[in-house]
Each structure stands twice: as structure tokens, then as C-alpha cells.
Amino acid sequence: MYYDLIAEVISLVKVYEEEANPGSQDIHLFLKWLNQRDQASGYSSPADPEWEGKAKGRSADSVINTSLVHLYRYAKLQAKAAIVGTEFSTPDEFIYLISLVSFGSMTKTALIKLNVHEKSPGIQIVNRLIHNGLVEQEALGTDKRNRMIRITSKGTEILNESMQNIRKATLNVTEPLSNDEKMDLIRLLTKLETFHELKAATKL
Template structure:
């Protein structure tokens, strides 16, 4: 057994008990305190990771960008497997339908922007969904150049039939992560997304 590690952990818990104002036994609060405790001692809670090319000057930004691109490709592979033998042509098809179910009917422009597509690519996806009877569009009196997009009963049925496989594909992408790691990743990704959404607003 890791007796030294257990002893060190017990000592840390004793310090936590003395310093903690709330007296909670919540493990997440303890981990937050532990991070802060090590930071105060100029001791990072987690050691800086190693990566290919680090010793030759490859930056953390380069690693993150490459990982995001690779993860997108892996996610796409899982998504394609999830829609095999269905009426969906691409993963974008069910992503657009999920957007309509989650946020309700919206304009074509809003739907395309929500999914971060350029206008031409987004219009192709919407038109394909219309041609397949999965969504329908209606004119907007106040905006003749735009259309309101609604999911059809057929689109809802197909999405429901495929949802189990879609959820499994999503779980496959994040499979090795523990719950707390997923929460930490969501916070970081949300921070990145919010930054780029503001920075590129109006570009799509």
C-alpha cells in the first residue's frame, strides 16, 4: 500500500479541517482547497505535462490546437458510425435537428450561426434536411430574406430512433475522463468558445 501517500493525505486533511470555514466534507471542495493550498506554496497542484516537441520549443498553443483538430476528427468518426444505416447523410444533419429540439424553431441564419458554419455550407445542410422532410421552413413577414426553420414529425421520429447511438458516440469521445475531469473540461472549452464567439461575431 502507499503508506507514505496516505500519511501525507491525512496530514493535509487535518490542515484542511483547521483552515476550512465551511467544515464541509464535500470532496470537490477539498480538491479546490488542495489546489489553492499548493498554489500558495508555489507548488502546482498538477505537474506541467510533457508533449512531443516540447524540448525543441513546441508551444502549448500548438499542442492544444492540434489536439482539438484531432479530437474533432475522432468525434466525427464516432458520429458517422452512429448514423450508419439511417436517413442522416452527415453528422451535421442530426446536429441541426438536435439544435432545433434543444432551442426551438429559429431562423435559418440563427441555426447556421449556432452551429458555426459559413452561410453557403449551412444552407446546403438546411436544404438537404428540407428535401428529406426532416425540417420545414416558413416565411417571416418581417424579414422576407430569411426563413423560420421547424423540425417535422419525421425529423423528430428519426432523431429519437437514433438518439441512443448518438449518445453512445458522445460517450465514446469522452470515455477515459472521470466526472470531475469532464466538468473541468467543460469550463475550459466554454471559456474558449465564448471568447471566439465574441471575437468572430458577424463573421458567419
């Protein structure tokens, strides 16, 4: 539930009762008072943004899709710069290690799915990590096809040595945003990602 919003509405109702002295519990009078209060404080809804091609009919969906692709590429450039001089050959390798540190050991399939990779390139990433001694795999019971992947002490050490550069790279991507803007963006991106995760799951 929207507890913070409910608490704010209750506090506004108290102010309304003290300032307006309405004499009746009329929602329309309350909304009118609230609107006048916002106008007096200089609040106004932000105008819709402008973008290239808008006048010619380019949709908001097109702009969002293009921006997401561009931001992915900018983030990838920052990530590549962060691993220069390390044992990582691609940013995906340290992302896989961070996944294992954050969520613990998991099957190869789960690790690949978590990072939204197709099976073939995902297996290549895991195999490189195994070859370099950064992760290890262990069969689950008698089923040797289903293997658990876990980070090794070497993998943990290499990841820790690289974390300062990795954090700097992630900060560079979001640098112009305020903390409030970052929270708003996280909410929107989480909504999008959750939708597509559920949609992908229904196709399995």
C-alpha cells in the same frame, strides 16, 4: 461569485482558529498554516505535462490546437458510425436537428450561425433536411427571404430513433474522463468558445 470557494475558506478559517490558536488575524500566518496543512495531507500541485517536441520549443498553444483538431476528427468518425443505416447523410444533419429541439424554431441564418458553419455549406445542410422532410420552413410575415426553420414530426421521429447510437458515440469520445474531469473540461472549452464567439461577433 465563488460561493462554494468562499464557504470552504470560511470553514478553513474556523479550523485554523481552533487548531492554531494564532492570537491575531494575520493573513500571512493563516497562509503559512494552510500551506503546512496541504503538505501534511500530501497535496501537491500537479506537474506541468510533457508533450512531444516540448524540449525543442514546441509551445502549449501548438499542442492544444493540434489536440482540438485531432479530437474533432475522432468525434466525426464516431458520429459517422452512429448514422450508418439512418436517413442522415452527414453528422451535421442530426446536429442541426438537435439544435432545433434544444433551442426551438429559428431562422435559417441563426441555425447556421449556431453551428458555426459558413453560409453556403450551412444552406446545403438545411436544404437536404427540407428535401428529406425532416425540417420545414415558413416565411416570417411578408418577408419571404427571412424564413423560420422548425423540425417536423418525421424529423423528431428519425432523431429519436437515432439518439441511442448518437449518445453512445458521444460517450465514446469522452470515455476515459471522470465526471470531475469532464466538468473541468467543459469550463475550459466554454471559456475558449465564448472568447471566439465574442471575437467573431465584433468582426460582423
